[in-house]
Amino acid sequence: MPRITYLEAGRRALAEEMRRDPDVWAVGEDLGRGGVFGQYRGLLEEFGPERIIDAPISENCILGSSVGAAMTGARPVVEMRFADFALCAIDELVNQAAKARYMFGGQTRVPLVVREPVGLWKSAAAQHSQSLEAWYVHVPGLVVVMPATPADNAGLLKAAIRCDDPVVYMEHKDLWGLEGEVPEEVAPIPLGTARRARTGRDVTIVTWSAMVHTATEAAERLAGERIEAEVLDLRTLWPWDREAVFESVARTRRVLIVHEAVRVGGFGAEIAATLAEELDDRLAAPPRRLGAPRVPVPYSPPLEEEVRVSADRIAEAARALLRS
């Protein structure tokens, strides 16, 4: 199987969807030059400026116009550059895109994909590093997807584009260069299906996005101490794969939920609460969560390191869970 990067996988998936469906287009700043990270390289040449739409720095209109286009039959892929800038268009996403179908009694759909790159990356500091997935999970009407691997970035992006709901699609900036096997023909991955990244019997680590790799690293380390951790990559946060999580946790009887986002009010809380409510009798210990401290992301490397959820911290939390 050919190995390509996470970035290239997303680029290819978008190109394939655009070839398949003439209603798909992409819009965002600097797309004509391939996008800030190169995720759109070559697409202008193939699809032309009517479908690879270069936008001014007008976030409200980038997202708002996509809502209008989606209501009238287009399937826009909306590039917000950094998840942080998507906040400039939160009204268009939360009050308009997410509400239209329900509020108008089912008369319309808003099939758009909002790409919002997230996460710690090269000391990007407080306004370029946030992971705000939990905000969107909280909003009825939205689907939230966070791919961790190249293959998933292809399969999930395809599924997101074909989905008739508005999808918040969060790629992790630190994964752009990650290589992995991706089949020539990528099939869409059903939204709401988790992936088992590692099998284990002692503890289940539920995670997503870049933390899948950090958690796997921690699990390898734990294996040296005869602790076998299972790593579940959730892939989609809404809907989330309750069956896969329940099945795994029922086996291991211990669960640690790990995310890069701030722990307080994070999506880990939702999973932990659900497990406590519905699987309590099978748990050998209360669910545990690991996430960033409730601090804006600082610039200076030692400070950034301090707020980063590391493999060390994950391994330590897993050990503590096994002791309890």
Added chain:
Amino acid sequence: MEDTKGGSGANLDRDRLCAFYRHMWRIRAFEECAIRGAEAGEVFGTVHPSIGQEAVAVAVCGNLRRDDILLSTHRGHGHTLVKGADPYAMMCELLGRAEGTCGGKGGSMHIADFGIAMLGANGVVGANTVIAVGAAQRLKKLGSDRIVACIFGDGAVNRGTFLEALNWAAVRTLPVLFVCEDNRYSASTRTAELTAGEGAAARGRALGIETAEADGNEVPTLDAIAREAIARVRGGRPVLLVTRTYRLTGHTSRDPAGYRPQEELAAAREKDPIRRCADLLRLAGLEEAELAAIEAEARREMAEIYERARNAPWPRRDLAYTDVQDVGAPTERPY
């Protein structure tokens, strides 16, 4: 920039021109050190150089009082330096050190120095215009003769906040100097291709805001226009100043800027504000050796600062938890 005060209108005296020249070189030398630092992997975050745009910084910020308020952008080293920030503290910030202007928490894109009323660079394009309006509203309420200067790029005028801020400043007659630093590009995009009508100046006029336009690379005229604009703002109303300049580097220090024509770049180099200022100084009788000495001194100063800053201490890790908020601050066991 005390030593540029007291010039005589558009007929710049030699000393004032010399001071501009020196400050432009300080900005450039500072940023060249920062770029080398980024290349060496010592400056971690993104650096947006203002090389080629130094004249705007010296003419606008050089005419502000120390207590006037300044809001800048992601491309703000020059503005901040001329406003009077300590280049050592700025360099420490870029290097993420404890003695940085923000203790290493912000980096290049978030340099702020409230001690000189510099309310921050900003990582979000167009976010500063509305903040500037609020600061001006406060100054007006206090009956102060201080003003607010808010600098932004040509790309920012396509955000809704531009309209909202200018409209607000106009209807409330607020002392804001809006400065559009038009370097023709928004990241890799040629701004004109995505901007309707005549751009920033026409939009300012349409809102009834007094609007001036100037060659942003020609220090003496820009100085006179900026001074005049600032006097009007001090009189109590908003002014928009649109300066036409050019970014001689890529959008960031990592951007090779292959999207712009080589001829365009070559022509812009001819109009480099530092070169043009040197030509004027030659006409005013300065010797080559004197010009070279000004450049060498700026480079020496910044190289020395860089060296000191890269040996400066890192912030203690527990400082990651300070200054979040008063009520409900992060606990002692954050993990």
